[in-house]
Amino acid sequence: MEFEVLGNKDTRSGFGEGLAELGQNNPDVVALCADLTGSLKMDAFQKANPDRFFQAGIAEANMIGLAAGMAIAGKIPFTGTFANFSTGRVYDQIRQSVAYAKKNVKICASHAGLTLGEDGATHQVLEDIGMMRMLPNMTVIVPADFNQTKQATIAIAAHEGPVYLRFGRPVMPIFVKPDAKFVIGKADILTEGTDVTIIACGHMVWKSIEALKELHEMGISAELINMHTIKPLDEAAILKSVAKTGCVVTAEEHMMNGGLGEAVSQVLSRNNPVAQEYVAVNDTFGESGTPMELMTKYHIDTPDVVAAVKRAIARKSIVI
Amino acid sequence: MENNALAAIASQVRRDIVRMVSAVNSGHPGGSLGCADFLTFLYFEQMQHNPAFDMQGNNEDLFFLSNGHISPVWYSVLSRAGYFPKEELGTFRKLGTRLQGHPSTDKGLPGIRMASGSLGQGLSVGVGAAQIKKLNKDQSLVYTLHGDGELQEGQIWEAAMYAAANKVDNLIATIDANGRQIDGDVEDVLSLGDLAQKWQAFGWEVLTMNGHDFDSIRIAMQQAKSLTGKGKPIVIIMKTEMGQGVDYMMGSHKWHGVAPNAEQLTVALNQLEETLGDY
Numbered sequence: 001m002e003f004e005v006l007g008n009k010d011t012r013s014g015f016g017e018g019l020a021e022l023g024q025n026n027p028d029v030v031a032l033c034a035d036l037t038g039s040l041k042m043d044a045f046q047k048a049n050p051d052r053f054f055q056a057g058i059a060e061a062n063m064i065g066l067a068a069g070m071a072i073a074g075k076i077p078f079t080g081t082f083a084n085f086s087t088g089r090v091y092d093q094i095r096q097s098v099a100y101a102k103k104n105v106k107i108c109a110s111h112a113g114l115t116l117g118e119d120g121a122t123h124q125v126l127e128d129i130g131m132m133r134m135l136p137n138m139t140v141i142v143p144a145d146f147n148q149t150k151q152a153t154i155a156i157a158a159h160e161g162p163v164y165l166r167f168g169r170p171v172m173p174i175f176v177k178p179d180a181k182f183v184i185g186k187a188d189i190l191t192e193g194t195d196v197t198i199i200a201c202g203h204m205v206w207k208s209i210e211a212l213k214e215l216h217e218m219g220i221s222a223e224l225i226n227m228h229t230i231k232p233l234d235e236a237a238i239l240k241s242v243a244k245t246g247c248v249v250t251a252e253e254h255m256m257n258g259g260l261g262e263a264v265s266q267v268l269s270r271n272n273p274v275a276q277e278y279v280a281v282n283d284t285f286g287e288s289g290t291p292m293e294l295m296t297k298y299h300i301d302t303p304d305v306v307a308a309v310k311r312a313i314a315r316k317s318i319v320i
Numbered sequence: 321m322e323n324n325a326l327a328a329i330a331s332q333v334r335r336d337i338v339r340m341v342s343a344v345n346s347g348h349p350g351g352s353l354g355c356a357d358f359l360t361f362l363y364f365e366q367m368q369h370n371p372a373f374d375m376q377g378n379n380e381d382l383f384f385l386s387n388g389h390i391s392p393v394w395y396s397v398l399s400r401a402g403y404f405p406k407e408e409l410g411t412f413r414k415l416g417t418r419l420q421g422h423p424s425t426d427k428g429l430p431g432i433r434m435a436s437g438s439l440g441q442g443l444s445v446g447v448g449a450a451q452i453k454k455l456n457k458d459q460s461l462v463y464t465l466h467g468d469g470e471l472q473e474g475q476i477w478e479a480a481m482y483a484a485a486n487k488v489d490n491l492i493a494t495i496d497a498n499g500r501q502i503d504g505d506v507e508d509v510l511s512l513g514d515l516a517q518k519w520q521a522f523g524w525e526v527l528t529m530n531g532h533d534f535d536s537i538r539i540a541m542q543q544a545k546s547l548t549g550k551g552k553p554i555v556i557i558m559k560t561e562m563g564q565g566v567d568y569m570m571g572s573h574k575w576h577g578v579a580p581n582a583e584q585l586t587v588a589l590n591q592l593e594e595t596l597g598d599y
Contacts (some may be wrong), residue, residue, distance in 0.1 A: 030455075050454070051455060054451065054486075056482065057481075057482065057485075059478035059481070061440075061441075061444070061474070061475040061478055062444045062447075062475055062478035062479045063444075063477065064444070064484055065441050065442075065444020065445050065447075065448060065479065066437055066444050066445075066447055066448035066451070066479075067327060068434065068444075068445050068448065069384075069434070069444065069445035069446060069447065069449040069450075069451075069452070070448040070449065070451065070452045072375065072376065072377065072382075072433050072434070072445075072448075072449050072452075073376045073377065073378055073449065073452045073453070073456065073458075074376050074378075074493075075455075077448075085433065092438050092441075093441055093444075094433050094473070095438075096436070096437065096438045096441060097434060097435065097444075097445060099436040100424065100425075100435045101424070101425050101434050102425060102426060103434075125389070155375050217445065234329025310458075315484070
């Protein structure tokens with residue numbers, strides 16, 4: 001149950017390191033950015049590969065189109081901007097020129113969710129997972145920490161097809177081993193348990209790890225799954241776990257509508273409809289504040305995971 | 321190619337267009353007819369291209385149709401240029417066809433490298449493809465076609481600014497300036513102002529041509545080609561008539577997206593000589 005904290009870093013820096021490594025090892029990788037090179041940590045790639053870096057300016061729609069055009073001749077374009085401008089602002093460009101046209105574009109989105117913090121609701125996109133997982137041909141990945149974001153960045157270059165890679169701004173503990181193998185679509189089982197299955201993604205994986213200690217003290221045996229790939233979803237891992245535990249808590253830094261929780265509930269309703277509780281933002285915009293203040297206020301913090309586990313287990317006993 | 325040979329192909333292309341849209345009572349004949357001469361010239365004289373289609377298209381000229389609704393003219397020209405059998409034109413817009421209402425790649429129709437239909441996206445795609453040609457030291461060119469109404473989309477101007485700022489000088493964009501869009505004349509719906517000045521202000525070389533005169537098209541396209549590699553992207557404002565070749569479709573926006581019925585089709589076909597054999 002003990003998780004070794006290997007350091008503290010932001011997931012966007014994991015993206016930056018992964019991209020820089022790809023720049024050295026894969027001549028087909030090109031990168032585009034819409035005036036947020038520093039924020040996305042794309043500077044290292046830009047510096048080492050100026051001919052393969054394209055500054056699009058504050059024109060995200062054009063950036064997505066450029067990337068789609070660049071993919072035709074076999075390049076692997078990585079676009080970088082904030083999650084809000086990577087999805088809602090350019091949804092139709094992604095839909096037609098990338099997803100429908102099956103172009104090998106990697107849409108890399110930083111500053112996702114509430115933990116963008118002080119900039120407030122205009123920039124805190126909480127709908128992006130839903131938008132992207134609705135698109136046919138799109139793979140959706142939300143890595144949990146710095147190391148996993150780096151590993152995922154490298155892994156998606158080897159995957160043929162459109163990918164949405166979502167990461168964030170705050171410095172968070174690192175717990176994924178630096179040599180861990182990232183497999184798209186294969187969930188990481190972090191702890192095995194028998195009373196409840198917690199399925200989390202992104203920053204909420206660490207919040208769920210924090211919850212494990214309290215749950216353990218309460219005598220609750222939780223199985224924690226890091227569901228870094230939202231689409232394609234690892235249905236087998238979910239069903240195997242709930243067969244054992246009989247209830248589920250999903251935890252995500254996203255709207256309840258359209259996100260990981262909804263994806264999991266689809267699997268459950270079709271196969272094994274057990275009690276599910278959601279830790280997610282409930283149909284509201286965010287606001288300015290520090291990342292941790294916002295997670296508390298909008299109920300996606302460690303105590304919210306604990307409370308949701310208790311509710312899920314309580315519902316399970318009523319059913320029995 | 322001789323002008324009369326080009327004209328013969330364009331006549332057959334126009335027959336294909338009206339027969340295709342009439343057969344399914346849907347599609348966009350107006351702009352398709354207006355661009356028949358241009359696309360015929362592009363595929364039969366201007367571009368270095370390979371009908372044994374390869375998606376990557378390295379070391380050959382590429383064409384992107386940004387105003388995807390005029391798919392009938394593109395499908396006809398691709399077929400007549402040898403990309404796929406002409407009989408397949410009869411499947412246009414029918415369930416299971418590779419000839420989707422708007423061009424797509426997911427059914428694998430040879431000659432098509434990008435989906436289009438939602439307007440304003442094709443210039444960005446063309447610019448991206450052109451930049452990779454430069455990166456790959458590929459000397460071939462990228463051509464794009466856009467409607468004039470399509471220029472109301474903001475993404476076009478994002479791409480225009482980007483292409484000039486980055487000296488994307490291996491790209492030749494053409495504007496189908498027929499002055500019409502669905503709701504009426506472009507001038508009335510949302511005026512583009514002085515289009516040539518706009519493109520010049522964005523840093524492009526601007527040429528003009530008459531899209532129904534092969535000599536005019538040839539002069540402009542050869543000049544455009546000679547201007548490549550000189551630091552500026554190139555745009556050709558091509559004056560056309562929506563519905564060109566079918567008298568009752570000309571002079572109005574009304575045949576933008578309306579198909580002729582059987583009777584109207586007969587009238588249209590009487591005006592368009594069958595030169596290469598109908599599909």
